[in-house]
Amino acid sequence: MQAYVDAMQPGTNWGNTFDATPDEGSWGQPYTTQVMIQGLAAKGYKSLRLPGTWQNHMGPAPDYTLDPVWLDRVQQVVDWALDANLYVLLNMHHDGWVGDMGHDHDVVLDRFSKVWTQIATRFKNHSNKLSFESKNEPGFQDANGNDLSKPQMDVLMDELNTAFFHVVRNTGGGNATRPLMLPPVYTSADQPELDSVKATMAKLNDSNLMTTIHYYGYYPFSVNMGGGAKFDDKVRGWIDDAFDRVNATFVAQGIPVIIGEWGLLASDNVERGEALKYYEYVAQYARKKNLTTMLWDTGGFYNRTTLDWNQPNADLAAIIRQGEIGRATTS
Numbered sequence: 001m002q003a004y005v006d007a008m009q010p011g012t013n014w015g016n017t018f019d020a021t022p023d024e025g026s027w028g029q030p031y032t033t034q035v036m037i038q039g040l041a042a043k044g045y046k047s048l049r050l051p052g053t054w055q056n057h058m059g060p061a062p063d064y065t066l067d068p069v070w071l072d073r074v075q076q077v078v079d080w081a082l083d084a085n086l087y088v089l090l091n092m093h094h095d096g097w098v099g100d101m102g103h104d105h106d107v108v109l110d111r112f113s114k115v116w117t118q119i120a121t122r123f124k125n126h127s128n129k130l131s132f133e134s135k136n137e138p139g140f141q142d143a144n145g146n147d148l149s150k151p152q153m154d155v156l157m158d159e160l161n162t163a164f165f166h167v168v169r170n171t172g173g174g175n176a177t178r179p180l181m182l183p184p185v186y187t188s189a190d191q192p193e194l195d196s197v198k199a200t201m202a203k204l205n206d207s208n209l210m211t212t213i214h215y216y217g218y219y220p221f222s223v224n225m226g227g228g229a230k231f232d233d234k235v236r237g238w239i240d241d242a243f244d245r246v247n248a249t250f251v252a253q254g255i256p257v258i259i260g261e262w263g264l265l266a267s268d269n270v271e272r273g274e275a276l277k278y279y280e281y282v283a284q285y286a287r288k289k290n291l292t293t294m295l296w297d298t299g300g301f302y303n304r305t306t307l308d309w310n311q312p313n314a315d316l317a318a319i320i321r322q323g324e325i326g327r328a329t330t331s
Helices: 002-006 034-042 068-083 096-102 105-122 150-170 191-204 219-223 233-249 272-288 311-323
Strands: 011-013 047-050 087-091 130-133 209-215 257-262 292-295
Touching: 011 257, 034 068, 047 068, 047 292, 068 087, 068 105, 096 105, 096 150, 105 130, 105 150, 150 191, 191 209, 191 233, 209 233, 233 272, 257 272, 272 292, 272 311
Parallel strands: 011 047, 011 292, 047 087, 087 130, 209 257, 257 292
Antiparallel strands: none
């Protein structure tokens, strides 16, 4: 599996598209074409994370039947990406109802299982270059919308990931061995959450599993507030600590890791030179720790209309690409 994840480097996200609500074009991105996907592959990407929000495209209980037109459209883009020789990671993204498992346990788990059964069945005969991710940034709330405690969330995360695993595996075909991504709570790099998802993986005892974190950096720097204007030792320390923990907990133990999203939370607020330093450092340090990176992109980096880098970010894209193979003297 480490070789599989290594082959996915570098990756990117097809953000604000199938994760948009209520439909593909609702958040300002053009409708996806095969040429757009081919252009993305020509930029050197090896993998594409395809976030998908399903809640607006399913029927009522008890079956929660997915709209076949929507499924056909998602499959069309998955097929285009596979035809472009990209690895594809398909997930459940902004489906906030999953968080209600904290207070509506049986209903949510039933709905989650039935939706994933339909997705997995649709793609059961696809190439194993397609992988599935159980849930984007999962968290759980009580009936008043308040977050549960971390220990409570870890218990529910174990149950959700375990259900996802068995649902997909039981659909058979290529899904019997398809690579599956099990995230920790909120895809956090904090040690308790890493330990929790590692325990789930040990229990499942399956060699085709991987995990993920998301990384947007030290918060004051990532939004340029509270004295966080500079890419300094504190910002670097946060990167080092997070990636070191993930490497020691998973990679060094034979479990591959993908940074499924990364970037800055408010990149327009961060001075340009400081942002370049950050992006270069994250890219190169992730490489040193054998972590595959999937840049969060909603059209700010790769322009889906021109099939080229967006000019304000062309230098930034070059910095990232250099960081993936070495160091950048520009930084």
